[in-house]
Amino acid sequence: MISTATQLRFDPLLPWWVIAGLAVLALLVAGFALWRGLRGWAWRGLAGLATALALAGPALEIGSRTGLSDIVILIDDRSASQDLPERTAQADAAVDAMSRRIAALPNTELRRVTVGDNDDGTLLATELARAIAAEPDTRLAGVIAVTDGRLHDPAMLPADVPAPVHVLLTGRPQDWDRRLVIEEAPAFGLIDQQVMIRLRIEDQGAVPPAAQAGPVNLRLSIDGENEQVMAVPVDQTITLPLTLDHAGQNVVQISFDAPEGGELTDRNNSAAISINGVRDRLRVLLVSGEPHAGERTWRNLLKSDAAVDLIHFTILRPPDKSDGVPVNELSLIAFPTQELFMERIEDFDLIIFDRYSVRGILPPDYYANIARYVENGGAVLVSAGPEMAGVESLYLSPLGQILPARPTGQVLEAPFRPRLTEDGRRHPVTAGLPGAEGRDGNPAWGRWLRMATVTPDADAQVAMTGIEDQPLLILDRVGQGRVALLTSDQVWLWGRGFEGGGPQLELLRRIAHWSMKEPELEEEALLADVSGDLAVRFTRRTMADGAGPLVVMRPDGGTEEVALTPAGPGRFVADWTAPEPGLYRLQDGDLRRVLALGPAAPREFEQTVASPAALVPLADATGGGIVNLSDGVPDLRTVAPGRSAHGSAALGDWIAVMPRDAASVTGLERRPLLPGWAWLALVAGLILTGWLREGRPGKAAPMAPGVAG
Structure with a gap:
């Protein structure tokens, strides 16, 4: 629809203050003439005002206006929580009905905005603000949001909207839900020490009486194993102690049995917490036997690791040695065998025997206790030399029952280059060792010069071989613990760079950390x-x-x-x-x-009972209404600005939009009120009339009091 409108505009030839001064001067001159009794005072004043008006440049502005349609925004919430019972059907019915009724309104356009899932939840307020900002305020007739009210960005709601905002709320009056809330959980914890998780089980909505009685069965497990079940109350904060048993990521799964009575969803009945298990310190006992060229290899490796607490004993003078040195001149300390191998053995994560011989220092019961320590989860690493093949071999002690190989009694002395076996290429301890595959397919490592021969157990894993493919590195699990056996004392040659050396520190580090059950070195x-x-x-x-x-x-x-x-x-x-x-x-x-x-339950399911609380302030501020779709889809009306935009009638609730009658100017024409010559003639005529009026004889204007004639 096209219409015209005419308005008076001004295009001044001089600044407004000059024009205003001229008008005031004209009035002053007319007033003075009146005071002096001059008969043409009025014409003089009109001439001055006409001059000022002519300088103001009055013009008629004739504009052609085209009417604009009104806009109604329809927000369609299709987030995951809208899939809960009956909400999808309610939303479909409301959106279809509103779309048809808005389309039936004269001169009205529909803007439909669909709000989907987002990692941060339902961003309905953001989409609402964006949709409103995209439309001119003068055309916006109303906003209708079909939603369950569970939005996660309330701070983005606009402070004001130039049209009523209505909320059509999905959900049912009888809806209720029970959820698990993790109030506090640690990001990491020390192994074998308790960490605390604080949580509560919370009820929302119209909880039926049958579901309110009695405690709830809470289920707790770490990495999906060893599930524990305990009874806990509802709507009370509880603290659960938890002990981590391994390093690395521990996934703690917490859930409760779904209640009877038809809660909205069980998606928020569980939670998963990742707690990184760390060791306070790795405690290692290193016992060195007969001195040899590589004796300090293990010590240097372990002392360089800031995460390792090392206790090192070197047996320089066994009890059977007789060299005539008086006892009071010896600087050696007594070997605290009782304390280390009986009383405090469980304090150690790893025991290393380096070139150790059975020479009467430890009684047989001590070796048996070390074997039990391994079976209960401890670790022993034996770095052997020629003593492994003799009568003082550790294998001939009670410790032999847990060693992964039986000595043959033979020591081979010849240069050889260690090689990975098929198992060694797969095992994390040796897989990918630098230089394992040279250009010719052989290891690019220096050679060793000596090794003892052994026969490995059937279930042991041979990771490296030496002379004539004899086992060099054997790894095995015993009970809950681990045992590693290195049948040569020549690894130090790699550290010295003999024939190019090899990955000495990396190999020994991996062996030690595998023995201590580090997760990154697990073969399975x-x-x-x-x-x-x-x-x-x-x-x-x-x-x-x-x-x-x-x-x-x-x-x-x-x-x-x-x-x-x-x-x-x-x-x-x-x-x-x-x-x-x-x-x-x-x-x-x-x-x-x-x-x-992400979260065990998406943010959409943290709170599931429909609630308009976040949208009520905006609806109230704009005159909109909140309508429960469980009572039916409301009627749609139009009302004039200033009238109530929602209410109830005999046939049900109704909401309204406000027509804005907006228009755009499509054409503009400006015509001067008078042409320049007409203004000149008008001013001249007024001046001439005043002059003639003064010059004609007749009754003079009354003189001001006190003025002589």
């Missing part, structure tokens, strides 16, 4: 590296020839299989993208792992 492991929001790379380390498929259990209970492809000896990988955040359970054979991607 399932790793999950999160490279993006939901992108995961699975890595399966194994000593077997194959692995997989990996079974992944999703948060919704469904499962899928992920094929693993070879990525090197003993390594299989797969790249996978999770469908949603949550808690995933992984399984390959007997190996299990729990993976937490």
Whole structure:
């Protein structure tokens, strides 16, 4: 619709203060003439005012206006919480009805905005503010939001909206939910020491009486194993003590049994907490026997590691040695065998015997106690030399029952280059050692000169071989503990750079840390590296020839299989993208792992009972209304500005939009009120009339009092 409008505009030829001064001067002159009794005073004043008006440049501005349609914004919340019972159907019905009714309004356009899922929750306020900012204030007739009210960016709500904002609330009056709230959890904890997790189980909404009675069964497990069940009260904060038993990531899974009575969702009934287990200090006992050229190798390695507390004893003078030196002149200290091997043996993470011989220093019961220490989770590493083949071999003591190989009694003295076995290429202790594969396929390492021969146990793993493929490095698990055996004392040659040397420190470090159960050196492991929001790379380390498929259990209970492809000896990988955040359970054979991607329950499910609380202030400030869709879809009306925009009638609730009658100017024409010659004629005529009026005889104007004629 096109219409015209005419307005008076001014285009001054001089500054306004000059024009105003001229008008005031004209009035003063007219006033003075009146005071003096001059008969043409009025015409003089009008001439001055006409001159000022002419200088102001009055013009008629004629504009052509085209009417603009009104705009109604419809916010359609389609976040995950809208999939809860009946909300999708309510939202569909409301959006369809509002779309049809808005389309039926004359001269009205619909702007529909769909709000989906976001990692930060429902960003309805952000989308609302963006949609309002995109439209002119003069055309906005109303905003209608179909939502459950659970938005996670209330700070982004606009302070004011030039039209009523209505909220059509999904959900049911009887809705209720029970959720797990983690109030405080540590990011890391010391191994074998308690950490505390503070949590509560919270009820929301119209909780039925049957669900309010009695405690709730809370389930707790670490890495999906050894689940504990305990009864806890509802709506009370409790503190759970937890002991971490291994280094690295510990995924603590906490959940409770779903209540009876139809809660909204069980997606918020569990949580996963990743706690990094760290050792206070790695405590190592190093016992060196007969002095040799590489005696300080182990000491130097362990002393250079800031995470290791080392106790080192070197036996320089065994009890059977007779050299005539008086006892009071010896500077040696007594070997505290009772304290180390009986009373405080459990304080150590690793015991290393370096070229140690059984020479009567330790009674047989001490060796038996060391064996029990290993079976209960401890670790022993034996770096052997020629003594392993003799009658003083550790194998002939009670410790021999846990050693991974039996000596043959033979010592071979010949140059040889250590080589990795097939198991060694797969085992994390030796896999990927620098120089393991030279240009000619042989190791690019220096040679060693001596080794003892042994026969490994059937279940032991031979990682390196020496002369004639004789076992050089043997690794084994005994009970809950670990044992490593190095059948040569020549590793120090690598450190001295003999024939180019080799990765001495790296090899010894790996052996020691594998013995102490460091997670990155586990030969059977399932790793999950999160490279993006939901992108995961699975890595399966194994000593077997194959692995997989990996079974992944999703948060919704469904499962899928992920094929693993070879990525090197003993390594299989797969790249996978999770469908949603949550808690995933992984399984390959007997190996299990729990993976937490984002929160165990998305933010959408932290609070699920519908509530308009966050939108009430905006609706009240703009005159809008809050309508529960459980009572039906409201009618849509139009009202004039200043009238109530919502209410109830006999047929149900109604909401309204306000027509704005906005228009845009499509054409503009400016015409001077009078042409210049007309202004000149008008001013001249007024002056002439005043002059003639003064010159004609007749009755003079009354003189001011006190003025002589």
